[in-house]
Amino acid sequence: MTFNDRKQLKNYFVLGFVPFGGDFDDFIKPFIKEICQLEKGKVFEINGVRCLIIASLGQVTADLPQGNDLACIKRHGAIKGCRSCQATKEKLTSADLNILLIARYHHITDELYNRMETIITATDQRKFTTEYGLRNKKSILDLLKREKHLQTLQDVYHLIAGKIQRLLHITVNLLSNDGKKAFVTAWKSFEYPQQWQKLPNPVWHYESFIMSDCLHLSTVMPFIINRFLCSNYIKNNSLTTIQNRCNITRADFATKMIVTYWKVVVETMVLVFKKSYNTDDYILLQKCLKKEMEILSQVFEDFVNLPNLNASFHLLKNAKTYATLLNSAVGVKEIVHKIFKGIVPHTNRKNIELDLLKSYTTLFAIRHLIDGGIDPRLSRSSNAFTDLSGNFARIMSDWFIVKECLKDDNGETEGI
Ligand SMILES: [Zn+2]
Known part of the structure; x- marks a missing residue:
């Protein structure tokens, strides 16, 4: 499947939900059992043709x-x-x-x-x-058959966005009150690309930054800092700490170094999210990751022995194993997770897993109909849109379990 196809929500199939407070091992057992059978190969009849299907675990993404x-x-x-x-x-x-x-x-x-x-x-x-x-x-x-270290990857979005969020937090805390005001002024007056959505205020609302906000802001941060930052805007004790840690005497060097650190972090980010790599890119990626780890842990105490920073260093291995880091990123999965989390408060919370599955399959059906009822992955096309008024009530009903009863497909009722 192409990279763009993989980003389509319709190509994500939710197999189930771990119940809230549930045990992962119990939940995943049936899946493991089936994959064990598929690892050995199983004959299926697909569109009248007998095919041997072999499947196994591809990769595991987790926090x-x-x-x-x-x-x-x-x-x-x-x-x-x-x-x-x-x-x-x-x-x-x-x-x-x-x-x-x-x-x-x-x-x-x-x-x-x-x-x-x-x-x-x-x-x-x-x-x-x-x-x-x-x-x-x-x-x-x-x-299952797997390589536990290579196939359980460090996720690039979490690592990079987490690192940038921390660096942003540290940078804001370095600034005096006047510095913070100057930062906000420079941030507001910056010439952003027109298609960018408005970002939350990085001084007062950085905690509400989502991953994409962090990545967006970071690309312009070196320019913004370069415009306003001078040594007067940095708190005295923070300035002294940076000077001591970097072994420099001039205060204006410290401000220049902060710009440089942001520049290195952003350059690494750009390289990490590259769509394809050649041999030189891998070498450059390794250099950037090493440089970033060295300078961040040299200047800021908060980055010393940070697990996140060590994990970033393993991105090179992931990139070499899976060709790029985007092949193993979980950006879409994260947004799917966010969508489901957002649905929960709108359910009646009687049986959340059932409500989520109902919502998911309904949206999947509507998406399929809007696509014209044609999906090359399905053997039959659907013309339900032509009789939508007849089917609509069925699609949109039974969203939540209510007190009275449940009707299954045979028309039998089941008490709750
Ligand atoms: Zn490590």
Whole structure:
């Protein structure tokens, strides 16, 4: 499927929802069982033709804590809590990290689990799991054929937007009150592209910034800062800290450096979201990620040993494995998640999973009809739009469970 097709909502198929407060393992069991069968291959009849279908797990996307759970690694607060490397938490952003040497590899993690199973006492097992940053038990996904470290990716949107949000927060906090006013003035008077939507005020409302707001603002931040920032607008103690950390004496150098840091972060961002890479791009990406990690952890205390910054460093491996980082990004999945979360307050909350599925299938049906009732993936076309008045009531009814009853397709009623 092409990159543009993959971004279409209609190409996303929701298989189910983990019930609120539910257990992931219980929920995913039926899916794992079916994929195990499909890994071996199964014959299906499609449009009258018998076909052998083989399927397996492609990639797992999750946020930082759950991603670690699924890769069988302890969470990022642990001594070794990175699912891609074995850097200790005191050395996550260290300049001398040799990633190839300390990277996690599937076969090595499996060997460690085999060794762990031979350890008899619980105390020794705990020591062993702490030493290697392993979880106490394997993930349910290990029942499938997979490479747990390569296929459980660090998500590029979360990493980059999270980093920029933090940098924005730090930058705003460096400014004195006059500095903040000057920032807002420069921000308001900047010549934005016409098609951009209005951004929330970055000084007073940065906490309401969503991922795309952060990415938008960051592209113009070096220009905005360059226009207004002078050493008088930075709080004295912050200015001294930067000068000490960077070993510089002149105050105006510190302001120039802040512009430079933003520039490096934005250059890295542009490269990270590139649609295709050649060999030189990979080398450039590696340089940019290294430079970014070094300068951010040098200047700002908040970035020292930040798990997010260490995870960004593994983007090069993801890019090389999946050709680009966009192939494994979860931007659309995140927006689907947001849409569903937004629906919840509008339901009567009796059976949220059923309401969400009903809403999803209804919208899917309407989208299909608006597309002309033709979808090459379906063997039959639909002409329901021609008789929409007859079908509309059926499509739009039964959205929520109400007190009286439920009617199923056979017309039988079921008490609630
Ligand atoms: Zn790491």
